[in-house]
Amino acid sequence: MPRLQVTRCSKEENSKPAASRSKSSPPSSGGSPPSSLAFPSNNLSPDGNRSLSSSGLQRTSLSGGVQNATLRCDLPSPAVAVRNLVEQAQHAHLCTLMSAMHHRRAGYPFGTVVEFAADGAGHPLFSLSPLAIHTRNIREDARCSLVLQLPGWTGLANARVTIFGDVYPLPSDMQEAAREIFHQKHASHAGDPAKKSSRWLSGNAQYFRMHHLRDIYFVGGFGTVQWVDAGEYAAATPDAIVLHGPTAVLRVLNERFAGALRGLFGARGGGADDAVVISIDKLGADVRVRRAGQHAVERLVFDQEVVTLEDAIDIMQRLTAHVEA
Template sequence: MASPRPCGLSASRRVHTIKGNNRRYGSFRVGGSSHFSRVSCSSSSSSSPSPSSGAGGGGSAAFRPSTAPSSTGNGSVPPTDTTASATSSSSALTSTDAQFGVQLLDKLLDLPTCAQAARNLVVQAQWGQLATTMSTQHGRRAGYPFSSRVAFAVDNDGCPLLSFRPLYTHPRNLRSDPRCTLSVSAPGWSIGASRSVTVTFFGDLYELPQNLQEPAHQEFAQKLGRSKVGCQTASTYWRMHVINDIYFVGGFGTLEWVDVGEYLRTRPDTIVEEHFLEAVEYLNKSYSDKLTRQLEADATTVLSVDARGFDVLCRRGNLTKLERFAFSAHACSIDDVQSNMAMLDFK
């Protein structure tokens, strides 16, 4: 089976390069210059590959908190953390206009696979858009889709966990038909916003048994903060036991059905799982002005960070763009992020 294609980009992009020593990045070798620093998600149209079915098995029936030992519970190989730290010499930031194909840009930018990007995203985000089918209890509205914004968490397998009050519409719909979709967007972007990064789960959502309600509650408290969930004693927790399909929309020209088995075997990057908020806060506090000058923008905000780089929301007048900066070495700690940023020479 061919290896999964990393999150790609459309053919025409403005690529910024970091000049440095001759190094090897994966299977792609660059001499004298390593073209790795930045690419922008421009407003030009991107290619849309026809979706091929990515259906696969779902998560295990038993809920396991995300702090549990890594295993998928469905006979698959335990996931491993792919992040690694490394060092490199100082470098200067330059830019070039280039025309590259999708596969070449994937190698140049060291982008994560779509499964890895989706796994990171569900750890970063706290809110999603849940759509269920109206049950016969709703009379003439039966059969119509019903969608609303919901808070969510994920367990160790990456399966979504949701919380509902007894009188909410969604649990009544799900007891009649467990099929649903959950769309999760990158923090700082709204669902459906132009060029936003979104992952959509197609699956079956079931109420957890009584003995697993408390572990699910603790998982919510860990992700959302105890002040937000501490008073929800009347809430019940639900889990997407079966994930049938995962659709990933990348902010860099990617539209792809993700293999469910690969997603369940993938672990989020260490920097995302353990230091995400701290890393984003550090980048915004220490580099906001420098990024704004470098990108010649009116304002910039770092939205997310992963082992391979970080994404910046860039505003120029009425135009909003997503910019991607790639690290010279994979980062799994705040120290690694600081080391990578120290290598860049800003304007």
């Protein structure tokens, strides 16, 4: 029989939240953009497609510190969780510093919502109009922060991350590669690869990259706060299950197992009005459960690692086989 473990990681647990700061010092800052902005070697496959695609980790109300929560709930490490989150998120809040040259309120933070993708090393890429305020800000001061959360945000108990770094325009010979990365990510989320040839072709937008990652602040829910060293983030690899059409993976799982999941989590007591898989990683799935108008995120732990959609379907079938929808 497969091992079934449904773990509720909730803010009602009575352990104190803990925050830890990596002892590693942040990368040294530079006053000017590097002369070369070469993508990492694992960024593009031989046919020119990006070797990494998209997904992430979302969980709520984890108490006792991120390390304890990671062990208790069979979660990815914080660095991997952030890589997964970056791959899953479709939009982000880009925060720049208002430029004295172009704007009033010089020196104040300026936030705006942008589409983004990430290269093979997890560095965010942006398609920005030269007329946009944030683009003009970046050209005057490269320092930025990027705030990301997964689609389906339901409150402060959901995972989010803030990435601090320096953003520079990519050289002309790398603009096409960046556009292809955008196509791959957003066509995958839209579920329509045919749109790859038509998006981001018009206008005079230019591609930028957060080249220097200075620091990363990860919040996995109430009580799960972790500074992730940029070097640890760069060394981490997203789970394979999140790299190829993660939106389609979640859609298939929810279409096939909605009733079974509702029965599985409802059996814990109090019933369940709804149960939706909101993220998946190689160790398990996070399921948003609604009971009497209240939402909580609960962990469904797998009895083996999953790599592909087929693996996920197989294990979900086994874990819910005894449940009546």
